[in-house]
Amino acid sequence: MSAPQSAKVREREHAIQLDVTDPLKGFRKEFLIPTKAQLESLAVSNSDDGSEPCIYFCGNSLGLQPRRTAQRIASHLSAWATKGVLGHFTEHEDSNLPPFLHVDDAAAKLMAPLVGAETNEVAVMETLTANLHLLMSSFYTPTEEKYKIIIEGKAFPSDHYAVESQIRHRGFDPEQAMVLIEPDRLELATISTSHILSVIDKHASTTALVLLPGIQYYTGQYLDIKTITAHAHRHGILIGWDLAHAVGNVDLRLREWDVDFAAWCNYKYVNSGPGAIGGLFVNSRHGQVDVSAMRDGGEGFRDRLCGWWGGSKSTRFEMGNHFVPIPGAAGWQVGNPSALALTAVIASLEIFALTDMATIRAKSIAMTACLEDLLLHPLSANRSCKEALPYQIITPSDPEERGAQLSVRVEPGLLGGVMRLLEDAGVVVDERRPDVIRVAPAPLYNTFQEVWDFANIFTWACSETQAGTVHGSQEAAALKGQDQKGWAKFKQTGY
Numbered sequence: 113m114s115a116p117q118s119a120k121v122r123e124r125e126h127a128i129q130l131d132v133t134d135p136l137k138g139f140r141k142e143f144l145i146p147t148k149a150q151l152e153s154l155a156v157s158n159s160d161d162g163s164e165p166c167i168y169f170c171g172n173s174l175g176l177q178p179r180r181t182a183q184r185i186a187s188h189l190s191a192w193a194t195k196g197v198l199g200h201f202t203e204h205e206d207s208n209l210p211p212f213l214h215v216d217d218a219a220a221k222l223m224a225p226l227v228g229a230e231t232n233e234v235a236v237m238e239t240l241t242a243n244l245h246l247l248m249s250s251f252y253t254p255t256e257e258k259y260k261i262i263i264e265g266k267a268f269p270s271d272h273y274a275v276e277s278q279i280r281h282r283g284f285d286p287e288q289a290m291v292l293i294e295p296d297r298l299e300l301a302t303i304s305t306s307h308i309l310s311v312i313d314k315h316a317s318t319t320a321l322v323l324l325p326g327i328q329y330y331t332g333q334y335l336d337i338k339t340i341t342a343h344a345h346r347h348g349i350l351i352g353w354d355l356a357h358a359v360g361n362v363d364l365r366l367r368e369w370d371v372d373f374a375a376w377c378n379y380k381y382v383n384s385g386p387g388a389i390g391g392l393f394v395n396s397r398h399g400q401v402d403v404s405a406m407r408d409g410g411e412g413f414r415d416r417l418c419g420w421w422g423g424s425k426s427t428r429f430e431m432g433n434h435f436v437p438i439p440g441a442a443g444w445q446v447g448n449p450s451a452l453a454l455t456a457v458i459a460s461l462e463i464f465a466l467t468d469m470a471t472i473r474a475k476s477i478a479m480t481a482c483l484e485d486l487l488l489h490p491l492s493a494n495r496s497c498k499e500a501l502p503y504q505i506i507t508p509s510d511p512e513e514r515g516a517q518l519s520v521r522v523e524p525g526l527l528g529g530v531m532r533l534l535e536d537a538g539v540v541v542d543e544r545r546p547d548v549i550r551v552a553p554a555p556l557y558n559t560f561q562e563v564w565d566f567a568n569i570f571t572w573a574c575s576e577t578q579a580g581t582v583h584g585s586q587e588a589a590a591l592k593g594q595d596q597k598g599w600a601k602f603k604q605t606g607y
Contacts, residue, residue, distance in 0.1 A: 121482045127564040136475055142463050143176045143557040148538035166538040167562045171554035172517045173542045175383030184459040212451040219454050222461035228365035229393055232440030236391045237449055240356055241270045243375035243392045246444055248278045250416040251350050251373055252321045259284050260319040265292035268329050271354055291315050301506050305336045309343050316347040326358030332507040332517035338369040361515040363469040366393050383460040389453040399440040413437050419446025475555040477511045479563055486567030502574050517552040529577030537569045
């Protein structure tokens, strides 16, 4: 059963009906949805306090906690408490978790379908930036002729820092070796595929590596990974992808698209907790290990920063000093991973295993289309926004060029007031100063009804803040008590 496709949700009852027919409707109960009261309290509680659930559209920053996370972690702690070091090798009969020694393999098996890869092409390990460094140590091999790295001009800061430091570490000057792809039109902030290809063409003879985001964190633009990867390869250039905002969000097919390598975090759409252990992909052709060549004195595998956990399990505990990597992505592992952290990842991946990314993506496209339509064509109750929108959506309108996120740029001076009113109404979204609000309904736990409600709250908040600005107030939130009364009235009457 496919997700509903209609973007025209003009009545709340229609949104409710879409939720009734949603093939993923049962997944919401798999997650702990904070209530409005819990958001306002410093006390940490997972119990139902009787208040309404908040509207949580911030899975692009931190996903919500699966209910089974606490259960899986409790099982892990029990195994550690009752078996100690033997837990590395003992099958845990009272738990569905594997021995500690094999928990990374279990995580990779569950992760592979999310990125469209074979299990041996995936490793769940380290953090995003650490993985980028580990991968670039293998895939960035500059020469005097080919030494540049092409990245996006507005790359996530950590990616920029990592690339710059890798260039310096190899003895080159970032001013000369970093090629920044800037938006075609600065006011739109997005980058067309044709522009990206033209930059690769321009610098092909001197470029050693391309590193781009699958989904751009600021605008929510979904880059054409397949086309760009193929174009880089036609020039003989290796290409890697930062998939922090893409994994668990869009239907990736890294093996089919012949991507060289990729890295991601698991605390956003994969819902594995703050600072969760990350993941990486290495195309199988780069992960081959030729043991016979090693016996003959050859390298036998792609050069990398080596660590014992990347070594063959058959000899790992012999404590020798001759490194023979595990074939595939697991050979890039360096240290003993946290079984506790991996358990949190597995808890969420078990939920993904109950469906598939095609179904998740179909609902996401439908939800985001509904959200876009409601924001661009506000309901009659929000007349002031209907006359002249005090915001614009900077995320591409083509569903194939975006994921779950819409980035909304509000008029100057409105951000603070709008965010305060959203907070008062129990809405959680993400801001990027000075003027962008990132809104990301996650299909596993968000609903069409929430999309409808959010659109009306948001347009109302924009109108109220705009009115406050017009009347000379620095921020509408200066009249917070009055704002709350206004929100209560709007909720009851729609005006």
